[in-house]
Amino acid sequence: MANGWFGKKRLPGAEVQEAPPSIPDGLWTQCGKCREVLFAREWERNLKVCTKCGHHFRLTAPERIAMLLDEESFVEIDGDLTSANPLNFPGYDDKIRRHGAASGLKDAVVSGHGTLDGYALSVAVTDAHFMRGAMGSVVGERISRAVELATQRRTPVLLISGSGGGARMEEGLLSLMQMAKTSASIARHHDAGLMTIILLTDPSLAGIMASWGSLGDVLLAEPGAQIGFVGERVSQQAHLGKVPQGFQSSEFQLTHGQIDQVVHRKDLRDTLTLLLEFAGAPGVA
Numbered sequence: 001m002a003n004g005w006f007g008k009k010r011l012p013g014a015e016v017q018e019a020p021p022s023i024p025d026g027l028w029t030q031c032g033k034c035r036e037v038l039f040a041r042e043w044e045r046n047l048k049v050c051t052k053c054g055h056h057f058r059l060t061a062p063e064r065i066a067m068l069l070d071e072e073s074f075v076e077i078d079g080d081l082t083s084a085n086p087l088n089f090p091g092y093d094d095k096i097r098r099h100g101a102a103s104g105l106k107d108a109v110v111s112g113h114g115t116l117d118g119y120a121l122s123v124a125v126t127d128a129h130f131m132r133g134a135m136g137s138v139v140g141e142r143i144s145r146a147v148e149l150a151t152q153r154r155t156p157v158l159l160i161s162g163s164g165g166g167a168r169m170e171e172g173l174l175s176l177m178q179m180a181k182t183s184a185s186i187a188r189h190h191d192a193g194l195m196t197i198i199l200l201t202d203p204s205l206a207g208i209m210a211s212w213g214s215l216g217d218v219l220l221a222e223p224g225a226q227i228g229f230v231g232e233r234v235s236q237q238a239h240l241g242k243v244p245q246g247f248q249s250s251e252f253q254l255t256h257g258q259i260d261q262v263v264h265r266k267d268l269r270d271t272l273t274l275l276l277e278f279a280g281a282p283g284v285a
């Protein structure tokens with residue numbers, strides 16, 4: 001596994017990573033968990049995992065694709081899809097523009113196809129830096145199309161969740177509909193005898209986990225990721241009682257049978273390669 005993935009091929013939005021204001025941008029960054037100050041170059045070489053405590057920082061969708069797929073193999077599809085404002089929800093157009101300008105993305109997902117260690121696959125990655133990764137029509141449509149493309153090409157599909165926003169309230173029922181649509185596309189992919197791999201990263205919550213985020217043949221998660229439906233505060237507000245400590249972590253979900261494996265970021269590519277090999281994914285000539 002090569003070092004310097006982030007430096008080699010920056011895609012639009014790859015630079016977005018907030019640094020604490022007291023630390024000079026670009027040279028140092030601070031771990032949000034243990035507060036250790038980290039030398040940025042070393043931290044990047046370590047795939048943005050804290051060298052002291054192992055905390056996995058959030059990645060943007062372009063960073064994730066650059067890290068996992070073979071160099072220059074990724075071909076984005078549906079990159080021109082943008083959200084409409086069908087309900088004329090106040091401020092929604094502005095919000096889309098602001099998040100687009102800050103992240104370099106058109107919406108909270110990047111999708112396309114490429115290869116991973118030579119194995120062809122479709123991929124879609126939601127990005128928590130754009131409206132917390134909440135699923136609207138564009139996110140749902142691009143995920144469904146990525147799955148459908150994989151079905152047509154008879155390849156596996158890898159869906160990566162980084163979404164704490166659930167369904168996007170600004171699009172109302174059209175957002176909720178994406179849960180059924182994405183689920184149906186995965187079911188058809190499954191019926192065609194093809195593999196769906198889900199990778200859950202921090203955060204993976206709400207509508208994502210009530211639809212495509214839990215529908216893989218294999219469910220992987222990064223260490224320490226927040227994974228669940230509703231949070232502790234909402235659970236208690238809804239009078240569901242006291243929740244177990246850490247009940248939304250990857251590790252809790254693993255010990256309770258909700259996911260198959262927790263995989264350190266440095267091992268992800270090798271783990272995915274093994275799965276693609278097992279799935280009999282067609283390679284590229």
Ligand SMILES: [Zn+2]
Pocket residue numbers: 031032033034035036050051052053054055
């Ligand atoms: Zn740390």
